[in-house]
Amino acid sequence: MKVLHVNAGLENGGGLTHIINLLKEAKNEQQNFTLLCLADGPVAQAARTAKLNVQVLGIKSRYDLGGLNKLANFINQGNFNIVHTHGPRANLFLSLIRRKITAKWCITIHSDPYLDFAGRGLKGKIFTKVNLHAISQADCIFAVTKRFANLLIKKVKINPEKVHVIYNGTFFHEDSQIPAKYEHPNFNIVNVARAEKIKGQALLLQALKKLNNANAHLFIVGDGTELNSLKNLAQQLKLGPQVTFQGFMTHKQLKNLYRRMDLAVLTSYSESFPLVLLEASDNLLPLLSTAVGDIEVMIPDQKYGFVANIGDVDSICTQLKQAIATPKEQLKEMAQREKSYVAGHFSLKQQLESILQVYNKIE
Structure with missing residues (x-):
């Protein structure tokens, strides 16, 4: 079976990691x-x-429709059995050539399609409508959470038989392969996410202020349109000494940073099935997340991590306080317990096997 995965190519975050790891x-x-x-x-x-x-097709923008014939020819001449798209732009292009190809078409929904273009006015509403129409034409859809699957079935009116829930996976390492932690005096918290409103870092800064604990230090990793606003907010809240903005970091740099961290935190308003938390768990960090996506599948109860209410500064602060108050040995046991659990349920091998099963059914 020949399979072609198609993406716009400009992803830089969880979507990129998902595609490359798969x-x-x-x-x-x-x-x-x-x-x-x-x-x-x-x-x-x-x-x-x-x-x-x-391979790179060389299409210049989402408005460059001149590459449609090139795309159709690439698929047909390559004798691909399955074309699997990731992202609205790839979905749109496939929908426009759907009748010119013989391959079956699959889509992975990495995020809430109703929020992908939120805040972009009329243009955003048009892009959302176009993307939803494209999604409805695919032969099969992989949703990375049950919530996304239900949304597609109930709101977009997709045939339930076409929708398959397959959670993200990652490569897990033996504990002996994970570098030893550095000793450090403070309680270090790391947030790895694009600096965008949907990722909720402003909530995290406000919760840190409310926590009022000078021993808690926050490291924000990632670039984005909200980075300067977040830096300004940290100054307004007089959190300068407690917050470090790391900017973009490679996986190698991030793994080294994890050696000085005590807790990985994600305070998003919306997520799918966050790979960054799986990766933090692989590096033996306990997790704190807002109740996004299917997080209850990743953190099934309080023995495995900390869960706060979405958009709730008080709840995030309470969970931070609880994590900091937990003895180090108990946090270590929690991190070990969580890693054993997610490694047993969300490996890339399991993810690939589930996808291949669907390919074989529709091919």
Whole structure:
């Protein structure tokens, strides 16, 4: 079976990690997967670094429809059995050539399609409508949470038989492969997320202020449109000495930072099934998240981590306080318990096997 994964190529975050890791696992399992990026960018670069089979179509923008015939020809001449798209732009392009190709078409829904273009006015409403129409045309849809699956079935009116819930996975390492932690005097909290409103870092800063604990230090990792606003908010709240903005970090840099961290925190308003938390767990960090997506599947109860209410500064502060008050040895046991649990349920091997089962049914 020949499978083509298609992405716009400009992803830089969880979407990129999902695609690259899935294709790495497919390569490990000797599956015939190819990645096609509509434009050169972070995804193609990451694929080249990983020595994956990647091609770039060279489409300049979402308005550049001149590449549609090139895309159809690439698919048909490559004799692909399955085309699997990731992201609204790739979905749109496939919907426009759907009748020109013989391959079956799958889509992964990485995020809430009603929020992908939120805050962009009329243009955002049009893009949302176009993306939803494209999604409805696919032969099968992979939703990374049950909530997304229910949304597609009940609100977008997708045939339930076309929708499959397959959770994100990651590569898990043996504990002996994880570098030892550095001793440090403070309680260090790390937030790895794009600096965007939907990621809720402003809530985290407000919760840190309310916590009123000078021993708690926050490290925010990631770039985005809200970065300067967050820096200004940290200054307004007089949190300067307690907050470090790391900017974008490579996986290697991040793994080194994890050696000085005590807790990984995600305070988003909306998420799918956060890979950053799986990766933090792999590095033996206890987790704190807002109740986004299917987080109750990742953190089933309080023995496995801390869960706060979405958009609730008081709730986030309470959970931070509880984490800090937990003895270090108990936090270590919690991190070990969580890693054992997620490694047993959300490996990339399991994710790939579930996807292949669906491919085989529709091919």
